[in-house]
Amino acid sequence: MTKSICRWGFLGAAQIARKNWKAVRMSGNSVVAAVASRDIERAESFIHDCSMECPPVIFNSDEEATLTRPVALGSYEELLQSDDVDAVYIALPTALRKKWVIAAAEAGKHVICEKPVAVHGDDADEMIQACRDAGVGFMDGVMFDHSARLPEMRHSMQDEHRFGKLRRIQTHFSFCADDSFQQSNIRANAELEPHGCLGDLGWYCIRMSLWANQFQMPIAVSGRSTATLDEGKVPSEFQGELRFENDVTAGFFCSFLCASQQNATLTGDRGYIAMDDFVLPFVDAEVKWQVQTHDLQIDNCRWNFGRHSTSHAVKEHASGEVDSQEVRMIRNFATDVLQNSHHIAPGSVHAADIALKTQRVLDALRRSDIEFGNWVSLDA
Template sequence: MPPACRWGILGTANIARKNWKGIRLSGNGVVAAVASRTPERARQFIAECQSEVPFEQVPTPVGYDELLASTDVDAVYVPLPTGVRKEWVLKAAAAGKHVLCEKPCGADAAEVKAMVDACRAAGVQFMDGVMFMHSARLPLLRKVLDDADAVGELRRVTSQFSFAADAGFLGGNIRVSGALEPLGALGDLGWYNLRFALWVMKFQLPEAVVGRVLNEYATDGRPVPLEFAGELFFPGGVTGSFYCSFRTELQQWAHVSGTKGAVTVEDFVLPYHGAESAFVVQRPHFRVRGTSFQMESHPTRYAAAEASDGREDAQETNMARRFGELVLGGKPDASWPEMALKTQLVLDACLKSARDGGRAVGITG
């Protein structure tokens, strides 16, 4: 039997259920242990996940420190709240555990740099949990963007990621807690907007950004963004914009504009349910013939064959498999922590701009 990456899940957040399944389907990983603040909660989480997607050997319920001390765990997935994440990532690195970290990785870039540096010093892998980075759609999209005849020279990248939270969400969800999730919608949703823009730009940082908090909310005296908009100014004249919100109905679209055409991705974060992930290249023509003024649509649809979720080829499974390969291969890939740190740097600058009345804030890597 081939070797497997032995995972520990550090926390029982709901998103961990999806990654439990991704690990199970990866073909190179097993969940060895699950940690929670109480043994009862860890046992309940394990029982519920095992009933749907079972491992041959039932994972062990443990406490946080016990999980990190375990010799049966190679890597930890950390879905703990952002406000306490740094402490446990640093402890995991000190214990020699590879770290898959939920996003936003930290409250600010200083925290993320500390995590990245600790993992580098310990010789372990650090990666953030952005699943779409592992979709089969991205290589196809990159090929189209690099095709000079498809989109032409890049000019603009825009995106929106939002959902309309109900009163119950605002009353009790940790994503509006200033202590636990100080970045609010900007951290929870805007991380994806910024990651997509940076990916399109091949991780070239913007020279400057402008941000606006359009709406905020406080449950504990520390307001967090509920709705945020930002502008990105890249070298060479390429610009970007993004909008993220807990106040607008579910949307997750991205648009890339060039001198010859444009690309629209309707579901850049979570592929719509089905067996493929797609995007459309539009190269419209405007024709004038006497009194006739015609705008013609000339779309080309591209699709990558992959399950939207919960299958061996879904993006969350690909993420678990890729991380497992890095762990088993023994050679950490420095590009993943670099992507996470750059995303946090841009996010920080956007929030700094917003807190300073929308003043443009420069970025240096």
């Protein structure tokens, strides 16, 4: 008998897991079955708080919803050995992910893993191979991969008259951390999150650059950490450049020290596409982008730079609704689990391969930083 509900276990009670708790609830094909933390009281508190805002339900064969309560566990091992869990969402710090992804695979659990997926690419490769050997799916938790905006925006990029040939990708993702960030946030801890802002924010910039260029790998990258947090020298600002073999270039900047920005600009030889919320959409019932085809007209003494902008949108709530990107991510992955196919992906590239490509680019950028920004080559 084919299952109709994917039963999720959460490893870790991180803040982002609360968003995915609601995504599971809104997905229509999933339920949170268990939450594990090293401190069982923290797991209990997480379940209590999330349930107060978004009570978990399970659907029966008649599509009737019944309230349920996930089990709180004080051991990750106990969750992975549970027969009541089909897939796990791993929100543990980067330095701990390899161990628990491999353990989850060996226990026959499908995996969504927070990003960056690993400390370095060889670890990521080992994690993904463990999932493939066990016949379980693997995906990193990049929510915008699953937005309805990207396929429609791809159509805008294919407009030869208004966009033309892709030439440049530029992204910026930043927020200004408060005074307590360095003392209390794990993203400032070099042992747990060694990539700092590059792993936390730059991962999205790298991913958008890969998406825009059809997931081709860059042939070389250059990167510099322009500021660090004192504790362990975690990068707090990072700028990077990517060079592709089709003459496309990409640049990005990410920071824990600048005002909140989430800008992406994709430039062609005829026009460009702009978004100012490419990671977390602004609160709305639509997600939007603009196609710009400004032109400069010169006639003797008259110089006119003409504005030509077209706004586009798709119906999709920013967060917490059945059509929002994080809910699509959970629903898509759960559908894959329930159908036993393990090939869910944003586009035609396997989700695990996309995660590994992103990790390899990140690794090369870290190597470049160590070499004072020298260009580092990547294998095609």
